[in-house]
Amino acid sequence: MNINTATKPHERLAATLTEDLAAANTLIRARMASEHAPRIPEVTAHLVEAGGKRLRPMLTLAAARMCGYDGPYHIHLAATVEFIHTATLLHDDVVDESGQRRGRPTANLLWDNKSSVLVGDYLFARSFQLMVETGSLRVLDILANAAATIAEGEVLQLTAAQNLATDEEIYLKIVRGKTAALFSAATEVGGVIAGAPAEQIQALYDYGDALGIAFQIADDLLDYQGDSAATGKNVGDDFRERKLTLPVIKSVARATPEERAFWVRTIEKGQQSEGDLDTALSLMAKYDTLEETRADAVAWTDKARAALTRLPDHPIRRMLDDLSDYVVSRLL
Amino acid sequence: MNINTATKPHERLAATLTEDLAAANTLIRARMASEHAPRIPEVTAHLVEAGGKRLRPMLTLAAARMCGYDGPYHIHLAATVEFIHTATLLHDDVVDESGQRRGRPTANLLWDNKSSVLVGDYLFARSFQLMVETGSLRVLDILANAAATIAEGEVLQLTAAQNLATDEEIYLKIVRGKTAALFSAATEVGGVIAGAPAEQIQALYDYGDALGIAFQIADDLLDYQGDSAATGKNVGDDFRERKLTLPVIKSVARATPEERAFWVRTIEKGQQSEGDLDTALSLMAKYDTLEETRADAVAWTDKARAALTRLPDHPIRRMLDDLSDYVVSRLL
Known part of the structure; x- marks a missing residue:
């Protein structure tokens, strides 16, 4: 290219x-x-x-x-x-x-x-x-820890899935595990192998962590409002698989008793029938949770960009800055 | 104790x-x-x-x-x-x-x-x-290699299973992978962490390798002639699961066309009916393959004991010597 x-x-x-x-x-x-x-x-x-x-x-x-x-x-x-x-x-x-x-x-x-x-x-x-x-033992240490965090995040996702008690704090732990841990380890070991100073390595870690979280939130959002031709995913796959992602968690948090019964039936019990995805989408619209989820993704992108400012200027740094924007611009 | x-x-x-x-x-x-x-x-x-x-x-x-x-x-x-x-x-x-x-x-x-x-x-x-x-990077190297060999042995077992072309050479590769690799790594890293001389580390590796192979051959043999109360396994589990272990491989190698058809049907195609395990056992008796398998296990035990003689005398060395005997004495 x-x-x-x-x-x-x-x-x-x-x-x-x-x-x-x-x-x-x-x-x-x-x-x-x-x-x-x-x-x-x-x-x-x-x-x-x-x-x-x-x-x-x-x-x-x-x-x-x-x-x-x-x-x-x-x-x-x-x-x-x-x-x-x-x-x-x-x-x-x-x-x-x-x-x-x-x-x-x-x-x-x-x-x-x-x-x-x-x-x-x-x-x-x-x-x-x-x-x-x-x-490099330090590299081994970072990547062994990342591997453990990834597996832990996946197990946590398994037990938290389909449980309406899953809140945003647990969601963030899952996302840090299953996605952000490898992003942050990837950027961190690049700095470590180069022998960069500690504060630059920390900035690289922070960039990878925030980028990974923004990436996963964007992915979860796309599942509800993406263009399936562009994303290769069908709208509502996560709903059908009863995954508690951010748009649902935010909707559950504000649900009336009647709405809560809807989430219990469709997500916890998995009793879904035609029209349920539309109802889910209308509840997300009612509370503006897709827009809020997008704002969360943008906020993590901002954190990623802020971390980059702690690194010396470099052509690649500018591309990483654009990359963090791009992760969320998929949503616009 | x-x-x-x-x-x-x-x-x-x-x-x-x-x-x-x-x-x-x-x-x-x-x-x-x-x-x-x-x-x-x-x-x-x-x-x-x-x-x-x-x-x-x-x-x-x-x-x-x-x-x-x-x-x-x-x-x-x-x-x-x-x-x-x-x-x-x-x-x-x-x-x-x-x-x-x-x-x-x-x-x-x-x-x-x-x-x-x-x-x-x-x-x-x-x-x-x-x-x-x-x-210790050397310890990491040994155990990362062992982990790769284990997974490789398991994949090989998967593709070799139920394929009558599997011979004793392939069987040994599978056994080295799925069982002996961890035994030999276990003994080797003990020597490495102690800073033992190279020839002692090699002897420890050779002991673990031979012990692991003897252990697995004994396990495969017990499946056909063990006492299920003592082993916790049922006689013939491997046959029912269509596993090509040493007693079967040796029987297939000498099979008449008619006997070969039996192994093709029961192992390759998995069409088993009542009396087939008895037929399999009688074919093993005909060619003495259980006795030969036992002799192979004993031969590996002898290699394990020979490796120990290259180590200085020590009370633990004598226990490891007894242990290698015990692995096969389960069969007597």
Whole structure:
């Protein structure tokens, strides 16, 4: 991609990091191989080559370059981050019993749940091998903690799902776990491997954390008001899957007893019939919860941009600034 | 347990390592907690406290002590090894669709597959955190490699299962992956953390590798001739689950065309009816494959004992020698 013709922030970032991204992709392909078990690269390739945006590895590369790194290990860390992400997608699809991911049938549907579980485990182990090669215990510490936080967030989501007592505080913990933990680890390790000063590493962490939260809130909002052609999701998937995301949590918080009974029936008990999604949308309109959710996403974007101001000026810093806007501009 | 009344080798080992084992158990309990997601310790406790023998963590403690270690980190490594083992059990039960483990209903049955997948991921991440705390990159390298080999072995088992082309070479690769990799890593890291000389670390690795293989072959043999009251397994479970273990592989290798048709029908196609297990057992008797499998297990035990002779004499070394015998004496 040419930087002069790239229009979206993540495309401009990709154009700036072309060589690093190509090196990361080469490493990813080399390490997803398995001498003994050909099923592994089959399953992994299905997902890795399905055209994800490589947002997370790009954050690592961007952070390292912005902090002046010129060694080889940001490539290992970018591959690490993508492997952890891919492993969690494989396991998520088993947990969610999903049939589609990135517009294609999921691995658990094409092969089976067993393959998704075990290939996810393999990629997770491979990601740790890559980290070990960097020789940085601090990087290992950050990414091991992120992996634990991700799994904890997913378990919390599992137990909080379909429970109307889930409030915004719990929602934020889930989002920090399942999404923001890997974003913040991705930016943080980029600074660590570059040997950046502590306050810059903290700023990178804060940027990744806020960006990840904004990204997930935007994702949850798009589920209720997105253009399915553009997002590849159907409006109301989260409602049908009885997920307690921010638009619902905000509506439940203000519900009249009658409205609460509606949420109990459709989300807690999962007794849904035709017209229920429309009712849910009208309740969100009544309390303006989609608009409030959007405002929350924008507020997290502002935090992400504020964190960037604590870093020295750099062309990549400006792209990361645009990127945080873009995450929410999908909503406009 | 008192060392003077303990009669079985693993009990004598446990008695010798009483304090270390207690410290490892305390650490395991502390680290399986989760501030946010109570489901995690519930699921983990179900498995961790179900009375496994703690064989793998005991190997790490034994290796470290035998090599004169007197620091704190063998405890971390013992907990690490147990967490990796527990994580693989949780994922195995999902993959095998098991209903029983250690004589109790499996976690995937008591909670759900989702919890088993995600809590397994959590424990795996926790195990890496524990390793990072030891500050030893070499230990991290060994255990990350072991984790990748385990997952690879499980995927290989998945694709090789129910395929009569699976031969003894592939079987050995699967066994090395799913069982021996963690045994050998457990003994190796004990030596590494103690700063033992290279040839002793190699001997510890070789002992763990051979012990793990003997252990798994014995397990596969017990499935066809064990006493279900003693083993907690029913004779023929592997046959019903169409697993290609050594007694079957050896029988298939010598099968007449008619016998081959029997194995194709029962194992490859899974069309089993009453009397088929008896036929399978009679074919094993015809070619003496259970006896040959037992001889293979004994041969691996001999390799394990030979490896021990390359280590300095030590009371624990003698217990490890007895332990390797015991693994196969279950078969007598």
